[in-house]
Amino acid sequence: MFGFNEVDVATLEQWKAGGESFRLIDVRTPAEIARGGIEGAEPMPLHLIPLKLGELTGDAGKIVFYCQSGARSAQACAFLAQHGVDEVYNLQGGIMAWARSGRPLAELPLEGV
Numbered sequence: 001m002f003g004f005n006e007v008d009v010a011t012l013e014q015w016k017a018g019g020e021s022f023r024l025i026d027v028r029t030p031a032e033i034a035r036g037g038i039e040g041a042e043p044m045p046l047h048l049i050p051l052k053l054g055e056l057t058g059d060a061g062k063i064v065f066y067c068q069s070g071a072r073s074a075q076a077c078a079f080l081a082q083h084g085v086d087e088v089y090n091l092q093g094g095i096m097a098w099a100r101s102g103r104p105l106a107e108l109p110l111e112g113v
Contacts, residue, residue: 003077003078003081003082004074004077004078004080004081004088004089004090005077005087005088005089005090006089006090006091006092007064007089007090007091007092008091008092008093008097009091009092009093009097009098009101009103010101012024012038012064012091012098013103015064016039016040020062021061021062022061022062022063022064022089023042023061023062023063023064024038024040024041024042024064024066025041025042025043025044025063025064025065025066025076026038026041026042026043026044026065026066026067026095026108027044027045027046027049027065027066027067027072027073027076028043028045028046028067028068028072028095029045030043030045030110030113032068033045033108033110033113034110035105036095036105036106036107036108037095037105037106037107037108038066038095038098038103038105038106039104039106040106041066041106041108042108043108043109043110043113044113045113046067046072046073046075046076048113049076049079049080050079053080053083056080056085057080057083057084057085061087062087062089063080063085063087063088063089064088064089064090064091065077065088065089065090065091066090066091066094066095066098067094067095068094068095068096069093069094069096070090070091070092070093070094070097071094073090073091073094074090076088076090077089077090
């Protein structure tokens, strides 16, 4: 394993529907994020992850990262795992898997990105 967990679209949807507590972070570029994301996600492009490390460590709880296909979000997960964060999850297949499953895309706020 890579030091982090994977979560599939169906499980993520169950967590959302069940009121499970977690942060959902979209690591795509602002241009990609502008095309739509997963409701409730926080935009945080991958290159900003090291700068935001303090916000993502400590008692951050469960964090789910996603990107277009799952590759960049896996990098974010690996980076956090290397810095001692245990509860990091990569969304398998990224936003493409989310959209392919028929789930809706939402407009995400882009201020500060």
